[in-house]
Amino acid sequence: MKTNTFNLALTIILVMFCACDHSILTGDWIDRANENGLTKSSNEPRSPDDPELFTKGIPTMWYNKYVKTTNTPEIMESQMVDGLSIKPGKSYDFPIQINAENYALIGNSNGNLLIKDKVNNTILWESQSTEYKNNAKYYLTFQYDGNLVIYRTYFNNSGNREAIWATMNLYLPSGDWNGSYPRLFEKAFYKFQKNGNLVLYWQTAEEKFMGVNKYQPIVHTGTAAGAMSPFLGCISRYTTNFPDCQQIFMKGIPKKWYDKYVVLANNPELTDSQMLDGTIIKPGKAYDFPMQINAGNYMLIGESNGNLCIKNKLNNKVLWESRSAQNGSQYSYKMIFQNDGNLVIYLINQYNMSDNSAIWSTENLYLPSANWNGNYPRLSESAFYKFQTNGNLALYWQTADIIHDAVNKYQPIVHTGTASGALSTYFGQIADNTNKFTNN
Known part of the structure; x- marks a missing residue:
């Protein structure tokens, strides 16, 4: 994989921000940034001042849905919890385990992603994407369209893949960006924190956009401090109501059936x-x-x-x-x-x-x-x-x-x-x- 000056600079920044020495990653990391057209655009990004696309430096869709209406806290770098950062374009082959103190983010060989309390051996959250298929293998990737996705491929045909789970509610249609996705590779990242929470952050320029600090939480799994997640199967907003998940599940059951x-x-x-x-x-x-x-x-x-x-x-x-x-x-x-x-x-x-x-x-x-x-x-x-x-x-x-x-x-x-x-x-x-x- 080629390494240019830009990627090297990002790597240095990532190491500074994520304090990865607090986490242990076991498994294979693969760069699948260019799969299925989910690439960084070669076009110049549209300005963060563009109100159609950005509000206070955050994609407007995310800002309106996850920041403005939910009173999500604003966090400075010094307030962030340490953990491993997952940047857009990176993929992780299953099985994999990311450890953060007493918690583990685990991708099982059956396609399920889960967060476990290692001390009590309890599952706090899971994607509910378990499958039982012969010759299948799975990987997790954070795409440039905003979605975190689990894909199924096959040992004898790795080119044949299908998404079995995705965050869905975070998808940013490319049509809104004139065919180019926002600069997720510069601004967005997931962090599996040492308090057990998996959080999506957007890095903003707080000097320019007053009222928005450097790291804006968008969604999370709701597992901070070892809490049992109230929304299995998806990653949702910081609010007491979880409408994104309730469109799919209600108390762990498909909402239509519930x-x-x-x-x-x-x-x-x-x-x-x-x-x-x-x-x-x-x-x-x-x-x-x-x-x-x-x-x-x-x-x-x-x-x-x-x-x-x-x-x-x-x-x-x-x-x-x-x-x-x-x-x-x-x-x-x-x-x-x-x-x-x-x-x-x-x-x-x-x-x-x-x-x-x-x-x-x-x-x-x-x-x-x-x-x-x-x-x-x-x-x-x-x-x-x-x-x-x-x-x-x-x-x-x-x-x-x-x-x-x-x-x-x-x-x-x-x-x-x-x-x-x-x-x-x-x-x-x-x-x-x-x-x-x-x-x-």
């Missing part, structure tokens, strides 16, 4: 010891029909005609069904719990493999990818169906009950209503724990 199936339905909260035994269906796993899953005196059956049903084995009575039976010997079927939140049954044409279509799904559970900037939540780690020994098929979301004291470890979302051999009152769909079972 609002519709936890608050309104008064679903019970369960601990591990309260859960019934049964077979777990995880996101991404497909079941070819015909198939049968047994649980106690009950069966979950995928029939050769595309219908899914629950039967009582003692009297062969159908308790619930998807009502998705089809005609045609040339078709086969499979069921899959997708990473977009839906349980889906697909028709497969044996004579035309491109003629595959969904014949049934739990549409009420769909989580639009637009809500996640094109990336779905980490259903692969937290969501699962369980066909229980009492005959009920239930969808659960696993939360961090230590962090979210109002939500226990397993939160029921929807079910088939067939517990204890009951005849479901809503055939054709999987609904919530209310008397109306509305799923529009």
